[in-house]
Amino acid sequence: MSVSPLVWGLTIVAILGLLAFDFFFHVRKAHVPTLKEAAVWSAIYVGFAVLFGLGVLLFGGGQMGSEYFAGYITEKALSVDNLFVFLIIMASFKVPREDQQKVLLFGIVFALIARTGFILLGAALINQFAWVFYIFGLILLLTAGNLLKGEDEDEEVDNFVIRLAKRFLHTSDHYDGDKLFTIENGKKVMTPMLLVMVAIGGTDILFALDSIPAIFGLTQNTFIVFTATAFSLMGLRQLFFLIDGLLDRLIYLSYGLSAILAFIGVKLILHALHENNLPFINEGEHVNVVEVSIGLSLSVILGVLLITVLASLLSPAGKAHAIIANARRHAQAYLDADYTKDPNERERLYAELMEAREQLTTLPEKYREKAREETPLVDLLHQVKESHDAASQRGEVSPPTNHTF
Template sequence: MEVSGLTWTLTTLFVVGMLLFDFLFHARRPHTPGIRESALWSALYTSIALAFGLFVLGSWGGHYAAQYYAGYITELSLSVDNLFVFLIIMASFKVPRQSQQEVLLFGIVVSLIFRSALIFVGAAAINAFSWVFYIFGVILLVTAGSTLKEAIGTDDEEESENFFIRLVRGVFHTSDTYDGNKLFTELDGKRALTPMLLVMVAIGGTDVLFALDSIPAIFGLTQEVFLVFTAVVFSLMGLKQLFFLIDGLLDRLIYLSYGLAAILGFIAVKLILHALHQNSLPFINDGDHVTVIEITTQMSLVFILGVLVVTVAVSLFSPRGRAMAIIRATEDLAEKYLALPPEAAVAERTKLNNQLAAKLSKMPQIPDHLKSELIENEQHYRDLLKRAHGQHQDFLAQTAREG
């Protein structure tokens, strides 16, 4: 696959232009994107990614277009999984909703930098040493096992993030409160780090680990550097808008980790088979190539799409997924009600209260064992609902007295 320097230059300029536009017109204007805004921008970024695949099809043929689409879908699914970790980090730092756009954009830029560096390092290693495929395969097998373990285990990621917060705050002079989107502020006459800077450092650190997982995965689908780079870039570009679009669905994708473990395991097997096919290691088959079945790009694309469709469908329509949706909705609505300013309109308060009541009416449908499993802190959950209900009752009483 021959890619001209002009094509590389134009592609890079286009990516940089998109990032600058996003930063200047969205992230620098703190606000919480609505569903309509997020949906429009997500559709735009997805359309650009799909259209680029058509450009690959027209320029280099269907074989490379299939590689690009397989890589893009895989990287996008891994990126969605990363959003869960971003959620945990931002919740730990209590990032204001209107500032989350800037935090996510920072995470995306850091991801692009780390992954771009690893792409070229990985490509150079592959060109020089074909046995690198063995290493990539083992990395993905370990990652698949770790992903599966986290899905069925009890690893407390939030606790690890809290440990990180305690460590940083023990070393540096930090502020407990945000100062808009500023990274530094004045506290007791001293220059202090704001939580905004701390959360960006935390997300940047996790991006390094994400890159170590994602780059071997896509090299298992294509070894064309241009396709690897563009698939990674386009999977990350729309991640911020996708976050706000599916924020309410993230907790419902309860089996996504199982699907990702299957995809990573599949690609690992594909890599190892490819390494055996090109084997040059003297202690394997005396350094000769091993005759094995090669998994085609078309087979990879069908498998990846099939696993994702089944995973999402089972997550959304399973009893556990529906229960999670109800519980998450009651928490969100209660928090939104408690966050209302004193001057909030009667119609807005009434609407939120009615929505909360409607969701609470569905709670008896949830089996007790699912409630105890899905509600992490039952006392906190009950107190949250009680405070929201009590605040609405106080509001009604005050309105009656004034009337």
């Protein structure tokens, strides 16, 4: 089904309108969103995506609607996985929590621009060269293998993008609110905020190399590819704050994504064989192979995600991993709290750290022993206690509790 230029125009205007609304009504004034605010707006954006999908189903038919939902769910899952890297980047640059919304919104906008470019390029290549499906399939199979091996993508991003940016962009050592430039020693210099956005933008390009072949494996309709990708990015900022504490709990998500990408990769290669025109494969003739229906694709994607998410949430190992990771992150954030201008931020971080510490005591002995043996975590906790005791003596924070580390 072809989509008229009017529908294209209205859709693009609606997406730009949502981004503008997000900026002017939520991000423009720096603040830390409450759990309620994040939950409500996450639900609203998911609702928009579902309503749009129902509209596609109504006006475009079952095939087009199924392709949209399969693409949206896959891209949303990949976006959640991307949040892990965003979390690492913002922690590395010690971005004040009240300014993280602006960084995330920039990441969403840049991701949308980058992926739109890849979508247009991918659509042009597919229309001209059927063998591109072989390349897309191989890309997804390699990506699935990397996820299965547990390669540290976060470290790769940190080493390449961030170091490259630090080398060529001279910045100040401190933030000036959410400004990109500031005056230091009478000279105009870039703040770390600009460096963070460069790092986020670089990772967005890397993510697009995986996500675009994945959705082209589910549909070749450019309108569906674009809208499913765009709506999967909408609400990602709110989702970050909503599931911040749960991100480390999803320990099996990478395995689920690996299975999904491998499945789509095989689907792409089967489709490439069906459309084959390469002379060295079956003498340039089409190969009679079974093609995977969009209904089966949607079922596999939903099934794999459901299993991996439930396994992560119900797993004792997942719970222990999340509690230890949260304690480490809260401790590091507390020690870096001098970067924030929010007077209540240090108290909030300390309260969250105390909650994480209490949760550590509820873990089975083998996991508590693992936490005690993790030297960086133990050192961080001792540093927090010393810092909080000193701040309390200066009257900057409430007196410390009787907790011991």
